[in-house]
Amino acid sequence: MTTTIKKQLHRIDLIFKHExxxxxxxxxxxxxxxxxxxxxxxxxxxxxxxxxxxPTGLKWKLTAESNEKEKYVICNADEGEPGTFKDREILSRVxxxxxxxxxxxxxxIGAEKGYIYLRGEYKFLVxxxxxxxxxxxxxxxxxxxxxxxxIFMGSGxxxxxxxxxxxxxxxxxxxxxxxxxxxxxxxxFKGKPTVVNNVETLAHSYTILKFGAxxxxxxxxxxxxxSKVFSVSGDTPIPGIYExxxxxxxxxxxxxxxxxxxxxxxxxxxxxxxxxxxRFGKTTIGYExxxxxxxxxxxxxxxxxxxxxxxxxxxxxxxxxxxxxSCGQCTPCRVGCQQLLKGIKAVKxxxxxxxxxxxxxxxxxxxxxxAKCGLGQSVANSFSSIVENFREEMIY
Amino acid sequence: MDFHEKLVQDLVSKHGxxxxxxxxxxxxxxxQERYLSEEVILKISKEMSIPAADVYGTASFYSFLDxxxxxxxxxxxxxxxxxxMKGKNQIIQSIESFLKIKVGETTIDKKFTILQTNxxxxxxxxxAMLINDDVYTELTPESVVDILREYKEKN
Numbered sequence: 001m002t003t004t005i006k007k008q009l010h011r012i013d014l015i016f017k018h019e020x021x022x023x024x025x026x027x028x029x030x031x032x033x034x035x036x037x038x039x040x041x042x043x044x045x046x047x048x049x050x051x052x053x054x055p056t057g058l059k060w061k062l063t064a065e066s067n068e069k070e071k072y073v074i075c076n077a078d079e080g081e082p083g084t085f086k087d088r089e090i091l092s093r094v095x096x097x098x099x100x101x102x103x104x105x106x107x108x109i110g111a112e113k114g115y116i117y118l119r120g121e122y123k124f125l126v127x128x129x130x131x132x133x134x135x136x137x138x139x140x141x142x143x144x145x146x147x148x149x150x151i152f153m154g155s156g157x158x159x160x161x162x163x164x165x166x167x168x169x170x171x172x173x174x175x176x177x178x179x180x181x182x183x184x185x186x187x188x189f190k191g192k193p194t195v196v197n198n199v200e201t202l203a204h205s206y207t208i209l210k211f212g213a214x215x216x217x218x219x220x221x222x223x224x225x226x227s228k229v230f231s232v233s234g235d236t237p238i239p240g241i242y243e244x245x246x247x248x249x250x251x252x253x254x255x256x257x258x259x260x261x262x263x264x265x266x267x268x269x270x271x272x273x274x275x276x277x278x279r280f281g282k283t284t285i286g287y288e289x290x291x292x293x294x295x296x297x298x299x300x301x302x303x304x305x306x307x308x309x310x311x312x313x314x315x316x317x318x319x320x321x322x323x324x325x326s327c328g329q330c331t332p333c334r335v336g337c338q339q340l341l342k343g344i345k346a347v348k349x350x351x352x353x354x355x356x357x358x359x360x361x362x363x364x365x366x367x368x369x370x371a372k373c374g375l376g377q378s379v380a381n382s383f384s385s386i387v388e389n390f391r392e393e394m395i396y
Numbered sequence: 397m398d399f400h401e402k403l404v405q406d407l408v409s410k411h412g413x414x415x416x417x418x419x420x421x422x423x424x425x426x427x428q429e430r431y432l433s434e435e436v437i438l439k440i441s442k443e444m445s446i447p448a449a450d451v452y453g454t455a456s457f458y459s460f461l462d463x464x465x466x467x468x469x470x471x472x473x474x475x476x477x478x479x480x481m482k483g484k485n486q487i488i489q490s491i492e493s494f495l496k497i498k499v500g501e502t503t504i505d506k507k508f509t510i511l512q513t514n515x516x517x518x519x520x521x522x523x524a525m526l527i528n529d530d531v532y533t534e535l536t537p538e539s540v541v542d543i544l545r546e547y548k549e550k551n
Contacts, residue, residue, distance in 0.1 A: 082476040085517040120460040121516050123529040156459035172418030174457040233478045239520035317477045321514055
């Protein structure tokens with residue numbers, strides 16, 4: 001049994017509150033050695049804030065170690081997880097912090113070119129971002145860093161948030177995930193070593209440079225260090241963006257954000273896990289115990305459902321999403337999503353017995369083991385956590 | 397040189413002939429035409445020396461690169477969970493009855509198309525929709541009609 005960590009909800013505001021001139025922080029960062037900067041990132045304990053949680057310092061270190069001359073930094077702004085909207089807020093309110101994170105990464109790994117892969121749905125951000133880029137390039141010229149950032153527009157494909165699919169898309173192809181290894185840090189955009197980081201990860205990199213690794217590391221618990229920007233939606237009186245310390249339980253979260261009638265919380269969007277009320281106090285939000293299901297990693301999406309919601313409708317909506325957004329490349333995901341959707345509808349209509357749900361749970365196990373990328377593998381998360389906890393709502 | 401030929405040539409000379417410029421070129425056509433016709437796909441294929449099936453295969457992968465004719469204003473209503481919880485169906489009904497078409501259809505004057513789309517990233521201000529690139533949030537069946545009325549006036 002994994003012991004859970006009780007932690008009071010602690011609101012932090014490192015990313016949005018401190019409006020400052022990024023020039024001084026960048027000047028200071030650029031005057032330090034690459035080794036020193038990488039150590040700072042590693043020591044901070046920062047893990048990728050897109051959801052997967054790969055250690056950021058290590059990613060930068062691996063890419064820096066490559067002898068290839070041409071390298072790239074890509075900011076993954078293809079946020080598409082249902083329930084997530086934090087990256088849009090970060091990009092519209094503090095874009096210079098994201099760009100500064102990219103610039104420091106570029107210095108460390110030796111890249112001269114960077115891209116923001118912006119989802120098609122956020123095209124309205126482009127004029128402001130371009131203005132910001134012009135100012136930022138002037139600062140880099142002044143500081144003597146040879147690094148240029150361009151915006152690359154996505155065109156409406158959830159799978160392009162997966163880093164290798166994102167790279168395929170940037171190369172003018174269908175956004176289908178690549179086989180891994182090799183990872184992008186070895187063979188990324190145009191076959192060259194590439195760092196792909198989420199918008200929030202880059203913004204945190206900046207706050208780490210500003211406040212120091214220790215301040216970041218002192219926040220959170222065990223393997224979940226620092227703060228995290230959460231996108232809160234659903235049945236809550238205060239939907240929006242909140243930067244919170246990692247390590248809280250779902251109960252802590254519900255106490256602050258619920259409407260008093262909270263039945264379940266979906267942690268991590270449609271590809272995450274549903275936590276029923278009986279497990280609010282036992283479930284921590286963070287990276288520990290990823291495999292036990294007691295502690296849940298998340299890209300920040302928190303969807304709250306109160307007792308008026310049908311969990312069948314929720315699951316049906318998620319499955320329709322996955323069925324449409326599966327890239328179709330591998331059979332477990334393409335056919336699996338279709339069958340799960342057909343399956344729950346058949347049980348609901350009484351065309352299949354309730355025991356058919358167990359067959360579908362087996363199918364999600366197969367998808368988890370055999371799907372090529374995180375999309376197909378993660379369908380099992382919401383499916384099993386909803387079906388197991390709200391079985392009667394699937395049937396009647 | 398006809399209009400499409402010029403459009404494709406302009407975009408290709410602006411972005412370049414390399415494969416990695418295919419998406420910006422397809423997006424450029426969408427900005428002008430709202431969809432990728434067979435004619436345009438063949439012209440891009442020829443200009444960039446990429447098989448037409450490959451251009452089509454890439455275009456059809458992305459939900460914003462439409463391969464069938466769309467109206468001047470493409471309305472995309474978010475259908476993902478929070479928008480669904482906050483009344484997306486009533487919004488769609490309101491749009492359908494105002495424009496007198498169904499989801500997936502285009503008005504006879506080619507001005508509006510109604511589509512549904514996956515998460516637009518405005519879950520805290522649901523229900524939300526895009527009209528071309530513009531975002532509208534916290535919609536009500538009444539407010540959506542007011543918005544559409546303004547678009548009806550536009551040329």
